[in-house]
Amino acid sequence: MMCNWVGFYVPCSGINPLKSNPSIHSREGHMQTQLIVNLFGPMGTAHLADLLALIQQQQCHALDSHMLAFEQRMVLALRISGNWDRVTRAESVLREFAQRAGLDMHIHHEQKIAEREAVLPYVVDAIGLASADIAAVITRFFAQQKVGMRELSTRTYRPARSSERLIQMRAQIDIPARCHLGQFKSDFFDLCDNLNLDAARSRRMSESIKGSAVPSFTGTTTEGDQINETTYSGKWLVLYFYPRDNTPGCTTEAQDFQRLLPSFDEVNAVIVGVSNDDQASHARFCAKQGLTFPLIADTEQTVSRAFDVIREKKMYGKTFEGIERSTFLISPDGHVHAVWRKVKVPGHAEAVLATIREAGQS
Incomplete structure (x- = not known):
């Protein structure tokens, strides 16, 4: 074997x-309700397409879905998220759908997400x-x-x-x-x-995180706020890692994201920068460059290691660990949509913005 x-x-x-x-917030700031739905019966691909369309029409997100076919019958498990009223409407619509299609359905509500x-x-x-x-x-x-x-x-x-x-x-x-x-x-x-x-023993591919759920993380910003993987649920999150404040490449990258900030706002996206500098360094960097988006002071490298961006570097004959310039685009439903590693600064912010716009058109 x-x-x-x-x-x-x-x-x-x-x-x-x-x-x-433990809480997941929508763009309106209210805690979302999650619905666990299990369906069994004579379903086909067309049924599945209709079902997912109904969920989308109720402005809910299908966070996870698993389907398995046994002969002429299918088992489907869904995890749906949305505001309480939207999830309630979705539940009613799903029950009607199951009754029409002759499917067995079981539903479980999750209003408080366990830590x-x-x-x-x-x-x-x-x-x-x-x-x-x-x-x-x-x-x-x-x-x-x-x-x-x-x-x-x-x-x-x-x-x-x-x-x-x-x-x-x-x-x-x-x-x-x-x-x-x-x-x-x-x-x-x-x-x-x-x-x-x-x-x-297979080796990790550099972009194997793409398509998976965003890794759990918690970081502290310049203002002392806590940011984690659910803070910007319902929005695109551009999480970019850079080596050091006030260095030429990092300054240019920050300026590019700041310059395009209105365009990112238009596509419902937020920018968050991460480096291993402390809060005082970030505060000086933001003040000097006029940055208005948050920077995480990842002094213990916990966020950096969660996203696997720490690399061994050499400078002036010395070896040390530092951040490899990388960007992760997190979708509104909490999955890693795109990954850029070993980033070249010129044109990078524009490329990230273009990726979000392209995703919105698909």
Whole structure:
């Protein structure tokens, strides 16, 4: 059996646990309600398209969706978010839809989002000869390591020109940020070795975070405000990391974002800068350059490591750790829409703005 370890993102070792705000705010500033919907019955692709259109018409967001077909029947799980009145209307519309389509439906309300521990999301893929206990053994290992599981899917099949049945498993897991990542990986591959599994250790791709939920983070701005991954829910968030205040490239980049700030406002986007400078340095930088968007003082590098932008650098014969200039575009529903690493400053702010506009037209 072969196991592939594929990371959404891999923070550097030594990441500190981050605190996250348990509430999710809409652009109006009210706490949003979440609706967990499970549907089962004779559904097809057309039904799914109609269902998602109904949710959008009620001005709600389908944060997560999972679909699985069994012969002529389909199982669908949705997590919907929106203001209380919009979610209430959506629930009524969904019940009518389910009744017309002859579907079984169960709905659960979540008005208070439980506080989450900072986690590192990963995907584990495994494939090999079909065995009834493969999923059980691996999930038991995750449970013993206190690793959360967001998604688990298994599929058995017989390849062409083969009499052996194979099983394919994919698990999306959340590794606690307090966990020693290197040790966890080592223990996982030891498990594979003990089970006579051929574990292939794949390397992280630089943009593997793209498309995944934004990593949990908390940062303090120049004004002392706390910003986390839910602060700007309902808006585009341009989170850009830069090496140091008042250096030529960083100054130009900040000036470019400031110059285009009215255009970003027009597309419902906010700008937040992050560096490892302290609040006093940020205050001087903002005053000198006339910056009106917030800067996070990431002196402990917790936010920087959560987004995997800390790199080893060399200057004047000395080696040190610092930020690699990077930008992350977070969608209004809290997913990483685009990633720019090793950013070249000229034209970068314009490119980010163009990406948001293009997304709005699609």
